Amino acid sequence: MAAKKKIVFFCSECGNESAKWMGQCPACHAWNTMVEQEVGTGAAAKKARPMAEVPKPVVLSEISLGEEDRVRTGIGELDRVLGGGVVPGSMVLVGGDPGIGKSTLLLQACRELAARGQKLLYISGEESLKQIRMRADRLGVFSDGLRLLCETDLGEISGILKQEHPDIVVIDSIQTMYNEEVSGTPGSVSQVRESTAVLLQLSKSLGISIFIVGHVTKEGTVAGPRILEHMVDTVLYFEGDRHASYRILRGVKNRFGSTNEIGVFEMRQNGLEEVENPSEYLLSGRPENASGTVTACSIEGTRPILLEVQALVCQTSFGIPRRQSAGADLNRINLLMAVLEKRLGIHLGQCDAYVNIAGGMRIAEPALDLAIAMAVVSSFLNVPVGDKLLAFGEVGLSGEVRGVSQAEVRVAEAAKLGYEICVLPTANAERIGKTKDIRLIGVSSVRDAIALIKK
Numbered sequence: 001m002a003a004k005k006k007i008v009f010f011c012s013e014c015g016n017e018s019a020k021w022m023g024q025c026p027a028c029h030a031w032n033t034m035v036e037q038e039v040g041t042g043a044a045a046k047k048a049r050p051m052a053e054v055p056k057p058v059v060l061s062e063i064s065l066g067e068e069d070r071v072r073t074g075i076g077e078l079d080r081v082l083g084g085g086v087v088p089g090s091m092v093l094v095g096g097d098p099g100i101g102k103s104t105l106l107l108q109a110c111r112e113l114a115a116r117g118q119k120l121l122y123i124s125g126e127e128s129l130k131q132i133r134m135r136a137d138r139l140g141v142f143s144d145g146l147r148l149l150c151e152t153d154l155g156e157i158s159g160i161l162k163q164e165h166p167d168i169v170v171i172d173s174i175q176t177m178y179n180e181e182v183s184g185t186p187g188s189v190s191q192v193r194e195s196t197a198v199l200l201q202l203s204k205s206l207g208i209s210i211f212i213v214g215h216v217t218k219e220g221t222v223a224g225p226r227i228l229e230h231m232v233d234t235v236l237y238f239e240g241d242r243h244a245s246y247r248i249l250r251g252v253k254n255r256f257g258s259t260n261e262i263g264v265f266e267m268r269q270n271g272l273e274e275v276e277n278p279s280e281y282l283l284s285g286r287p288e289n290a291s292g293t294v295t296a297c298s299i300e301g302t303r304p305i306l307l308e309v310q311a312l313v314c315q316t317s318f319g320i321p322r323r324q325s326a327g328a329d330l331n332r333i334n335l336l337m338a339v340l341e342k343r344l345g346i347h348l349g350q351c352d353a354y355v356n357i358a359g360g361m362r363i364a365e366p367a368l369d370l371a372i373a374m375a376v377v378s379s380f381l382n383v384p385v386g387d388k389l390l391a392f393g394e395v396g397l398s399g400e401v402r403g404v405s406q407a408e409v410r411v412a413e414a415a416k417l418g419y420e421i422c423v424l425p426t427a428n429a430e431r432i433g434k435t436k437d438i439r440l441i442g443v444s445s446v447r448d449a450i451a452l453i454k455k
Contacts, residue, residue, distance in 0.1 A: 009034040010189040013226045028226070037190045038183040071167075071209070074112025077265060077274045078105070081236060081249050083257015086113075086168065089207045090256065091200055093174075093229065095214040095222040096238030101247055101265070101272055102213050103127075105238065106170050107135060108271050109211075113168060114145030121166040125152040125176030125186075139271040152186065154179045154195050161202055171199065173213040174228075196231055229253060241360050246281075247272060248361070251301070261301030279306035279417060282359035288387055292379030295390045295419065296371035297410040298363050304406070304413040306390070308358040309368060311375035316352045327357025328372065329364055336373050336395060343399035344447055346377060367404040369395035370423065370449055377450050385453055390414045391423040399446045403427035414438060423449055
């Protein structure tokens with residue numbers, strides 16, 4: 001019997017289904033996210049599976065797991081974010097802005113994996129075989145272990161995966177895949193959700209590692225239902241300005257490793273190259289003896305990264321002063337400026353303020369509070385802080401400087417790059433004690449840190 005059709009409404013954020021349209025999703029409480037879709041009902045009954053194919057429970061202690069189960073991609077920064085390599089049977093979602101380098105990164109990973117004897121299949125629904133070949137010629141020499149396929153029909157792709165049984169598969173992109181058993185156009189909520197479910201079942205049953213590329217919305221999240229990120233094992237975001245050379249690969253979910261780990265790349269003519277020392281890379285070109293610039297240290301995953309915090313404070317020409325930020329939270333900057341005005345008596349109400357994290361990094365860690373406050377005051381007083389000084393610490397509303405995590409790692413990274421003075425919270429300074437390579441100055445309030453600038 002032919003399947004009947006009915007109209008339902010899906011939430012584009014969480015995938016919740018409703019029989020009628022609602023302004024707010026009852027599951028995730030997001031507004032204006034209900035999307036109309038046509039689905040089929042009354043499908044033919046599924047055939048019973050033979051008893052030999054029915055999965056049986058396994059005792060936990062009988063499952064073997066070792067380091068050899070991971071497959072190294074040959075790209076150190078990618079392996080770092082993945083947690084040490086690709087896990088067989090895992091599903092990885094890679095998202096990012098158009099033109100940021102998602103396809104280039106995965107094609108480079110395919111080249112390295114094919115050279116290590118892995119059997120790979122690159123399935124593209126957006127580019128032709130000639131377009132992929134043109135990019136591959138720019139990246140280098142590929143072995144015969146990589147095969148290409150241009151197909152969007154998920155039924156055909158499923159048959160090919162069962163027949164070829166590759167080790168690793170790349171789907172570029174999930175928004176172009178089409179499942180004939182599901183109504184809706186490619187890229188719709190129902191198509192993306194069901195296509196991902198089919199690929200996930202193939203990945204787990206056949207032991208194939210699958211990388212899927214996902215488009216992003218204007219808010220920077222992966223397009224489609226939020227359930228897409230819940231289904232996969234790992235979610236990676238490729239960040240950065242497409243007009244600049246740097247690229248940041250950030251892990252926001254990883255069932256096989258630590259989250260919020262990052263990898264740094266530089267886009268060049270022959271593809272993406274790893275940046276093994278991002279601190280030195282991000283601090284290159286820093287001006288000497290300039291006011292309004294302070295070096296800070298942020299922890300991204302397990303890696304300490306030194307950053308240059310820049311601030312420019314000048315008299316406003318308008319009734320309301322202007323505040324602008326690039327790379328830092330604007331609300332946090334307004335809070336810090338209010339603390340400086342209330343607790344220290346620095347009158348910033350008639351000044352425009354611009355704060356920038358040099359190098360294009362986006363940092364939300366509170367440990368940058370002290371560096372931002374010192375950079376703002378340094379620009380306001382037009383007094384340089386010093387090229388060999390580094391600062392980190394969280395600033396509270398009372399002007400106190402609170403301790404941060406992994407202070408020892410931050411101090412060691414600063415000493416390695418030749419910094420002579422480190423301004424940090426008193427609680428962290430007492431815990432670290434005396435050091436031979438760098439002088440530690442513990443501060444309990446932001447007033448103590450600002451006093452160092454006036455000297």
